[in-house]
Amino acid sequence: MAQADISIKPTELQGGHGHPDKWKWYDYFTFNVDHKVIGIQYLVTSFLFYLVGGFMAVLMRTELATPNSDFLSPELYNAFLTNHGTIMIFLWIVPAAIGGFGNFLIPLMIGARDMAFPKLNAIAFWLNPPAGAVLAASFFLGGGAQSGWTSYPPLSEITANLPQTLWCVALIMVGTSSILGSVNFLVTIWKMRVPSMAWDQMPLFCWAMVATSVLALFATPVLAAAMVLLLFDINFGTSFFKPDAGGNVVVYQHLFWFYSHPAVYLMILPIFGIMSEVIPVHARKPIFGYKAIAYSSLTICLVGLFVWVHHMFTSGTAPWMRIFFTISTLIVAVPTGIKIFSWVATLWGGKIRYTTAMLFAVGLLSMFVFGGLSGVTLGAAPFDIHVHDTYYVVGHFHYVLYGGSVFGIYSGIYHWFPKITGRMLNEPLGKVHFVLTFIGTILTFTPMHNLGMQGMPRRVAMYDPQFAHLNQLVTVGAYILAVSVIPFYFNVIWSWMKGKEAGPNPWNAMTMEWTTDSPPIIENWEVLPVLTHGPYAYGMERSDEVGPAGEPLPASRS
């Protein structure tokens, strides 16, 4: 049956015979248009930026170990604060989760040979290193941007103008990159699935990327607009946001959060996608509630566009807005809850393998329950007014970003590393990494909630001495987190060179990326695969299936 399928067209490899079917190391430093190369480029650069952002976090926490600003000057603290937030979001999570995993996996998961617009894809990636360079320059020219990753005017207009300008430019560049990437993902998923794959047979990661891309397309231009207006205010004498010249400071906040609230879903939706791939494989069960998970991504995308004002409850917000946005914010908890329950139900009755990928996935689940619940409390305007702009918020969003996005990226790396590199990561080292990360995350970010409720505002280099003890605890946690990355980076570098050979499908997974070599050959498959079973057919009878080259897939084991 498979043989007759129209999707089988034994295309010649791009290079023809005699050419290498693997890339060489120096290909990764070029304007390469292969989606796998671009995916790896994104991943590697973002992991480098992760170290930079993490280094800044450790310096900040060292400062905060004591109430006085005795380690960093307050200006330097604010510069680290601003760049830590900016790097972690725009140069770590977004490029790793969307650019890295998205580019590497999407064509492989839908049976395509590349993205729809390979050159555009390369351009999107190559906007990132210069953006990073501009941001770095902003740090060394004039002391760094000082006004936080939100850069509210008028503060951003009166502090350190040159670095603030560069900061805006860097953001416009990564924003452009993200728009180009999104168009590419949408067209690729829409047009390039193997003919045998219907929408509802797509892996859930693809659904997540659809939702992510739609969101990025709606929201990112607004960020770019805010940045351009801010740039003009700073450099060309306009007064969009200058109160003493007729401007309005709150308008900026609306523009900024119209992008930046959805941006948190941009960061988490691909991670949700990763979760939906990792958990079924290692629990050996079909994902529970495929449709519910797919549609809840779209719901989050839609509702996520109407909640931004919950960042502005204490700002210039009319009463009706506080009410409307309280309700819409709380509603986001419903689709998120659906996902969490579905993953737990996927575990239920499974045969769970304790791989590191699975540990991080389950760790994420557990973190997300906490971060999600504290998020609900923040949605309720009367309580948010008390804790807004305090460490409660810092604790909450790190639970979601560290316990959520970072755990998800780790989980994805442990899961797909064999596919990406052809080699396995070392599992015992991975477990050390997991334990340190798990403990470190809880220790670092839980006490922050207490601090905030008790009265410690955020973004401070110095604080009331009554908060010293809890802050020391947090700082110890941060050091544990800093140590936790050592086994990981070591593991990745060492295993990439010397790790155990993985073979095409070490986890016995069922999505399409596992039907080709590890690492995949240059055009992904010699003969495009044919879909004979859904992406999560664990435990089901699959006698008729045929692999890429006509061999049967590993027998179903039920």
Added chain:
Amino acid sequence: MKQIPAPFWTLVLGIVVTLVSLWVGQNHNLLPEQASEQAPLVDDLFNVMMTIGTALFIVVQGAIVYSLIRFRQPKGDETDGLPIEGNLPLEAFWTAIPAVIVVGLGLYSVVVFQEMGGFSPGGHHGHGAMVAMAPQQSVIDIAPLVAQAAAADEDIFSKTQVYGFGASPLVQMNQPDVTVNVTGMQFAWIFRYPDTGITDGELHIPVGKDVQLKIEAQDVIHSFWVPQFRLKQDALPGEPGELRFVATREGTYPVVCAELCGSYHGAMRTQVIVHSPKDYADWVASRVAEATPTTTVAQPAETATDAEYLAGIAPDLAKSPVQIAQMTSMSH
């Protein structure tokens, strides 16, 4: 064990989880003391969320941990689990329950918001002649500035939308007992009492009285927060804000700036002193008696919390008010 039916265990677990959650919701001790009429309203809302949250947390984490133990791969068993792909009633159930909870919380929030006075900031409460002493550009020639500032206050508060919390529905019609104009500037709070002409770097208010703060910023955005009052309102340049509340407990509480406002944002702290009515009257009387333009100007640095501590770490702050005014005007 085997003889006892599952529904029984579910019931027992349900009761235990409920009791634990109710207890946690009431005894978490996470919030600081309550010192305003709004505080108990906010805390009750939080306690309800804490109760629900604890229950959900225990149930979901419990299910995760239980699965991890109960459904781990048996040694040598390479088969798959049961292929259960979905269960419509179950999915409908766990969509409906959170939906009901969040809608309920949403409505409850609206009620609290209403009782806190969230729907009525910026009512046109007239107030007495204003003779505030503004620590503006210079202390030498203050009279025109005072007039200007008063006119500007009047103007801005009667024409624009005002944000924040106004009178609670109970006192909607009443004039506030005390009105204070609050100005945030890098890196100090200035409190001006239009009825008496007092200007201070600390907020003094009487207990049990209806207090109205009119909040504005001079340079950048600041945020006025008293954790014990559970109230916060950004001080926005050019956009007036209001907080109206009744302090319910005498004492001294921190006033915190919660919005990043520059390098010494963390040091922008002062305090609110809630007096007994008599002490408050004495304070007003003493301040009015000594009132001359030069001495009524705020001394934010000297009166700030932990003054020595601040002076040690942020010597820049220990400047005279004149310098502060100049500093802020320069930064424009």
